[in-house]
Amino acid sequence: xxxxxxxxxxxxxxxxxxxxxxxxxxxxxxxxxxxxxxxxxxxxxxxxxxxxxxxxxxxxxxxxxxxxxxxxxxxxxxxxxxxxxxxxxxxxxxxxxxxxxxxxxxxxxxxxxxxxxxxxxxxxxxxxxxxxxxxxxxxxxxxxxxxxxxxxxxxxxxxxxxxxxxxxxxxxxxxxxxxxxxxxxxxxxxxxxxxxxxxxxxxxxxxxxxxxxxxxxxxxxxxxxxxxxxxxxxxxxxxxxxxxxxxxxxxxxxxxxxxxxxxxxxxxxxxxxxxxxxxxxxxxxxxxxxxxxxxxxxxxxxxxxxxxxxxxxxxxxxxxxxxxxxxxxxxxxxxxxxxxxxxxxxxxxxxxxxxxxxxxxxxxxxxxxxxxxxxxxxxxxxxxxxxxxxxxxxxxxxxxxxxxxxxxxxxxxxxxxxxxxxxxxxxxxxxxxxxxxxxxxxxxxxxxxxxxxxxxxxxxxxxxxxxxxxxxxxxxxxxxxxxxxxxxxxxxxxxxxxxxxxxxxxxxxxxxxxxxxxxxxxxxxxxxxxxxxxxxxxxxxxxxxxxxxxxxxxxxxxxxxxxxxxxxxxxxxxxx
Amino acid sequence: xxxxxxxxxxxxxxxxxxxxxxxxxxxxxxxxxxxxxxxxxxxxxxxxxxxxxxxxxxxxxxxxxxxxxxxxxxxxxxxxxxxxxxxxxxxxxxxxxxxxxxxxxxxxxxxxxxxxxx
Numbered sequence: 112x113x114x115x116x117x118x119x120x121x122x123x124x125x126x127x128x129x130x131x132x133x134x135x136x137x138x139x140x141x142x143x144x145x146x147x148x149x150x151x152x153x154x155x156x157x158x159x160x161x162x163x164x165x166x167x168x169x170x171x172x173x174x175x176x177x178x179x180x181x182x183x184x185x186x187x188x189x190x191x192x193x194x195x196x197x198x199x200x201x202x203x204x205x206x207x208x209x210x211x212x213x214x215x216x217x218x219x220x221x222x223x224x225x226x227x228x229x230x231x232x233x234x235x236x237x238x239x240x241x242x243x244x245x246x247x248x249x250x251x252x253x254x255x256x257x258x259x260x261x262x263x264x265x266x267x268x269x270x271x272x273x274x275x276x277x278x279x280x281x282x283x284x285x286x287x288x289x290x291x292x293x294x295x296x297x298x299x300x301x302x303x304x305x306x307x308x309x310x311x312x313x314x315x316x317x318x319x320x321x322x323x324x325x326x327x328x329x330x331x332x333x334x335x336x337x338x339x340x341x342x343x344x345x346x347x348x349x350x351x352x353x354x355x356x357x358x359x360x361x362x363x364x365x366x367x368x369x370x371x372x373x374x375x376x377x378x379x380x381x382x383x384x385x386x387x388x389x390x391x392x393x394x395x396x397x398x399x400x401x402x403x404x405x406x407x408x409x410x411x412x413x414x415x416x417x418x419x420x421x422x423x424x425x426x427x428x429x430x431x432x433x434x435x436x437x438x439x440x441x442x443x444x445x446x447x448x449x450x451x452x453x454x455x456x457x458x459x460x461x462x463x464x465x466x467x468x469x470x471x472x473x474x475x476x477x478x479x480x481x482x483x484x485x486x487x488x489x490x491x492x493x494x495x496x497x498x499x500x501x502x503x504x505x506x507x508x509x510x511x512x513x514x515x516x517x518x519x520x521x522x523x524x525x526x527x528x529x530x531x532x533x534x535x536x537x538x539x540x541x542x543x544x545x546x547x548x549x550x551x552x553x554x555x556x557x558x559x560x561x562x563x564x565x566x567x568x569x570x571x572x573x574x575x576x577x578x579x580x581x582x583x584x585x586x587x588x589x590x591x592x593x594x595x596x597x598x599x600x601x602x603x604x605x606x607x608x609x610x611x612x613x614x615x616x617x618x619x620x621x622x623x624x625x626x627x628x629x630x631x632x633x634x635x636x637x638x639x640x641x642x643x644x645x646x647x648x649x650x651x652x653x654x655x656x657x658x659x660x661x662x663x664x665x666x667x668x669x670x671x672x673x674x675x676x677x678x679x680x681x682x683x684x685x686x687x
Numbered sequence: 688x689x690x691x692x693x694x695x696x697x698x699x700x701x702x703x704x705x706x707x708x709x710x711x712x713x714x715x716x717x718x719x720x721x722x723x724x725x726x727x728x729x730x731x732x733x734x735x736x737x738x739x740x741x742x743x744x745x746x747x748x749x750x751x752x753x754x755x756x757x758x759x760x761x762x763x764x765x766x767x768x769x770x771x772x773x774x775x776x777x778x779x780x781x782x783x784x785x786x787x788x789x790x791x792x793x794x795x796x797x798x799x800x801x802x803x804x805x
Contacts, residue, residue, distance in 0.1 A: 471789060472696065478790035479702035486709040486793075515790050 122437035173402035181362035185379030193384040207294030225251040237307035333387035467518035481507040591619030621668040692716040694738040720744030
């Protein structure tokens with residue numbers, strides 16, 4: 112047995128004829144599918160909608176996270192650059208302290224020191240020894256522009272007690288970095304050492320900082336002009352797109368300066384130490400996708416889990432509910448079958464009782480005649496001794512007694528059909544019976560209206576018999592109507608008549624006047640072709656009489672028929 | 688012993704009457720309550736044997752009439768076609784205690800008559 116076979120619920124393979132449809136259908140399976148689809152729609156649509164919402168917002172979330180990361184990168188890198196520049200300050204401090212102003216002013220020593228440092232990319236290209244008032248005492252330069260350098264605008268971005276650093280813009284627009292240290296001389300006075308660095312000196316260091324996530328690192332001055340070259344914003348002197356100074360350290364999302372197709376860059380920035388120079392760095396949009404991917408994976412995982420859980424709950428619940436429906440339907444059918452069986456038994460019982468009554472009369476006469484014959488023989492001398500004749504009459508009487516016993520048994524059987532008498536709500540009985548036939552009515556598209564007056568009291572009667580009466584009348588009415596008919600059941604209280612009146616009306620074919628006289632006779636039927644036995648109304652009539660009631664019939668051919676039953680409020684229980 | 692038999696079945700009632708006569712019981716028979724009342728007005732009877740179910744006046748109605756004009760007359764009922772139910776429905780309600788079910792055994796009937804008369 113496969114797994115599916117094992118978990119299959121009993122209603123899954125149940126098929127039956129359905130109102131308004133051709134052939135048999137899996138009605139409970141279809142109900143299950145409809146319910147499951149409906150509830151899935153109700154639960155999964157909101158889930159899908161919220162997923163879509165979060166999915167759409169995943170980009171914003173990713174942007175927020177990436178901006179935060181870029182800001183941290185910028186702050187860290189700015190600190191690295193500051194530390195790098197401080198190395199130069201330390202070099203100048205060592206030189207100044209080691210040699211003192213007087214030795215350094217001697218051009219030979221300064222030239223010697225300068226020469227020893229020259230030759231590398233990150234070496235000073237210009238060294239000055241300055242007096243306490245800032246005037247130049249000695250100067251060495253890698254090229255012939257020393258004078259020009261000195262004439263340039265020195266921008267002290269940072270002026271600590273012992274050192275300062277900043278940048279200059281030379282006549283040609285070339286930008287340099289400088290550091291200056293204040294050195295206490297041996298005689299208690301102090302002087303300054305100042306070194307000029309090409310921006311290239313720091314570029315090498317910045318290149319090393321470009322990692323997988325950071326695609327560009329550069330330094331700008333206070334007006335956002337590049338001091339070092341940038342892959343995205345151009346060469347030294349060009350203006351870079353940077354965040355507002357007041358927000359630093361921070362990061363912003365800017366449009367890609369080259370593509371212009373909506374792609375973006377994440378630019379982070381922070382001040383280098385407490386200078387006006389700023390470090391900028393760029394994180395590419397690729398990282399955004401990385402973040403979004405992570406968020407999407409999280410969302411989809413959650414949605415998949417929720418969907419599986421929801422489907423499990425929905426399928427279990429729907430199966431449970433449909434199974435309950437199926438069981439209720441089975442019980443209803445069983446009950447209907449039971450009513451039909453007891454109706455059949457009652458018919459047989461009544462038939463038997465009728466036959467017994469009819470046969471008993473001639474039996475009694477045969478009995479008396481045979482007895483008389485026996486008396487004649489016994490009291491006549493000629494035959495008194497004729498054993499054979501006497502035996503014949505004895506046999507006749509014995510056979511009559513036997514037949515009598517059989518009729519008594521038949522009557523006893525009919526009496527057992529009588530059931531208990533109890534108080535009951537007529538409307539409840541009517542609705543119960545109607546529920547049995549509703550399917551059949553739906554199949555023929557017949558409307559059933561129940562109209563019970565409010566003052567109808569409970570009656571004390573035989574519930575089973577009343578059910579059979581109503582079932583027979585309603586079944587007859589449904590059989591008499593074509594598609595789209597209307598069946599009306601009315602219950603009224605008639606205090607004057609000391610009883611309750613039930614009427615069952617249809618707008619079917621009606622009964623001709625001639626047939627109206629015969630319908631209550633046994634074996635009269637106009638439906639012999641489709642299984643009518645002709646006993647239905649005869650039995651119904653008998654049942655109504657059993658309940659001490661009366662039944663009337665009004666009918667017009669082509670317009671419809673109304674059966675009216677009057678039942679007393681109370682009947683006494685028959686003794687067994 | 689003078690007996691009046693009342694039953695709508697002529698064949699039955701006449702035969703029973705004849706059989707009783709063989710047993711020394713003088714029995715008159717009629718087929719309706721009206722005729723029975725007329726005879727009771729004219730003659731003296733010891734026992735009236737009445738069928739419960741009769742057209743027109745039933746055995747129970749007839750019994751009430753008889754009691755009003757002849758309170759001392761003993762009555763035995765023959766219940767409808769041997770059905771105990773008929774007796775339960777009618778005879779017992781009327782407070783009667785003597786009855787036989789059809790088909791009757793003539794000896795049982797004679798025994799019952801003797802019992803009624805003490």
